[in-house]
Amino acid sequence: MINSFKCSAAGGNTGVDDCSLQISKIVGFFLVSKNFVLSAADLASDATLQAALIAAANADSKALRAFPVHQLVDIADNTTDPTEQTFGYGPSVIVAGGMYNWTFPFLRGGLCLLKALKTFNNTDTRPIFYDSNGTLFGWKVGDTLKGVPLNQFYANDWRPNTGAATMVTSVKFTLNPRYLNEELGFYKVTDFSLESIEGLQNVVLKQTGVQAKPVYKVTAAVGCSAANIFDQYSVELAAAALWRAKNKATGAAITITSVAADANIFGFTVTLDSSDTGYPAVGSIELSLAPVSVLKAAGVTGLESVPLTIVNVA
């Protein structure tokens, strides 16, 4: 359960037991929405927590999804000191607390990950952090764990390699310390690695070859290196049920009549029903793969497609 580490009872007593909780190096985080919650049931055990995090990382809806970032390599702690007022006779008092200001460089993922993280700039995204000892920590609300409200999340512009230092990609968090002090929530994981919870990768669909509507030939590539996934998923993705087509102007679904794994193009031949009322003889069609959960059930894991716009001309 949340906060099961057996510290001394609350209430200001200062006696301590034989062990103490120390937050070690922060090595990763999950970005979540303000409505995201790890419930008491999710936090009942390592197994339930693992299942909840995997489900969250693979959620169909981005509003419910957790976006993992792992292998942070450093921290620049620019936490501001509390504001102190000194009186004429000498005494001083703290009048306002400081503000956590943390910048984490990362190497794994590089520019592609940075580009993805920049889409969270100027949004109300919230982190749940974890340290090198497997302590997941964030904002405790009742018996639940939530993402920490931030003053700001900012994925910084990359800094160039100077010859003495490598290119720097980094993210910055500024937050009120009370969320991780008085309102700290944590869970110590022992049976699995939080780093094993991977985020989704984008599948980019591209048209290829000569189009002869309603037959469309596309390739599917993943990741920064644009690796073609034909070899890995040609059999699984040769299924009409794993694709979606809709009229881009009206949103009307268009029936897909077949999908073939096509070795001629190292991609897929997608055939639509041109007699479907949603099908535009002239106009734009949005083609994509099925939602994450449908793909996962068919054995295509960790992927979400970016919709492809196909333009039918007269």
Next chain:
Amino acid sequence: MKQPLVIGFNREWALNAGKEKFLKHFKDAYPGHDLEAEWDKISPPNKKVNTPAVEAEK
């Protein structure tokens, strides 16, 4: 020209469309492919069921 490796037909659409429309719809998408055989996979031809009358004929 190499033929497609695997074709995933929308079975529900195919059964609603019927054989003639199925063959016409896909003849340009999969030229030279045995669409009759694909149709038979989706909607197998009727086989003579072993009834007492059939058995009596033997």
